[in-house]
Amino acid sequence: MYEVFFKKLAEKITLTTEEVDLFKTYLTPKKLRRKQYLLQEGDVCKYSAFVEKGALRSYTIDEKGNEYIIQFALEGWFIGDMYSMLTGEPATQNIDAIEDSELVLISKQAEEEIMKRIPKYEHFMRLLLQNAYIAAQRRFNHMASLSTEERYTKLLNTYPEIVQRVPQHMIASYLGLTPETLSRARKQMSRK
Amino acid sequence: MYEVFFKKLAEKITLTTEEVDLFKTYLTPKKLRRKQYLLQEGDVCKYSAFVEKGALRSYTIDEKGNEYIIQFALEGWFIGDMYSMLTGEPATQNIDAIEDSELVLISKQAEEEIMKRIPKYEHFMRLLLQNAYIAAQRRFNHMASLSTEERYTKLLNTYPEIVQRVPQHMIASYLGLTPETLSRARKQMSRK
């Protein structure tokens, strides 16, 4: 149980078997069916979720019903509405499963407890957040400076798994495009 | 010396006077004139900088010479090319001063040392990164879902200081617009 999760931790920090056992007492497994919500806008986000298996997305919806995908999470990724979790305010994001998925849930209190008792975990989270922030900056920059085709190509090269497993209209949303525009860009590109 | 810096730390963690003294041995003050570079694309980023006074920006430049502003940093903010600093690879970002500024520099090694000797500092950085990441997600979302005018209004409400102190064409770049488009949007808005 929780293999992927502890493998992920092991990439950055080393835990004793006692620590692993202690750690596990704070974790909750959860399965999600395709299209099932982990979090709906308006609810308070109580858990950050680690993906053991499957694929999720987080997104917001505006007044007109348009979806804006913030993040995908495949195996080995964390997902959650950090702002809602931090402040206890209602979430602005929705999170649901793109495929049948298996998650590891960590509540806010659990996370704090773990960090207190296993400080290495805070170190791990700092490194993780650092990478996430760098990636966010880079994504931002690409969004601003690259053309439609370049953005799609970049995604294809950086995260081929995502492009393979996620429906195209969600990819479009993630890239800040309409499905029609992405479809046309792909057609254009295939002519080469 | 370093008043703003330690006030910032005190918002999240409490240091003893001994710890403060120890901390100071790792810090380097630096003054920057308006338009002076802290970091140029191609150089390796050796320091993260904390702004005691003044205003800086980080940005990238594409082949055509267009600038894309990633971040502003006023008093109390950190700035640096985290990716370059983390990996030791040449920076892709430029950082320069918008006003005459006073900085506190922390080298990568210094940072690691401090975290080892004062673990509370790693806690502080985790919280900081968490907020930075949340802000980045939110900015991203606004970029995708809001109109030109709404984006400008949002910035005006969230960071009025930035809009006041930073030249308009840099605001435009930060919002992902040309200076002309921002100028027209402002005109439009003033008609109300």
Place this chain on the structure above:
DNA sequence: CGGGCCTTTGACTGGTTTCAACTTCTGTGG
């Protein structure tokens, strides 16, 4: 006081969105 940078304004262009129709794929129930 002068020169250069910043901002504004105008005309034109082009890429993206929007709306609508059609095709293809998928999964669910009979």
Place this chain on the structure above:
DNA sequence: CCACAGAAGTTGAAACCAGTCAAAGGCCCG
């Protein structure tokens, strides 16, 4: 296992928003 309904993807035409290029005015700084 097939049939069918809904979802996903494609294609076309028209409208629109922002970008580009060019020029003029204003303001700041040396």
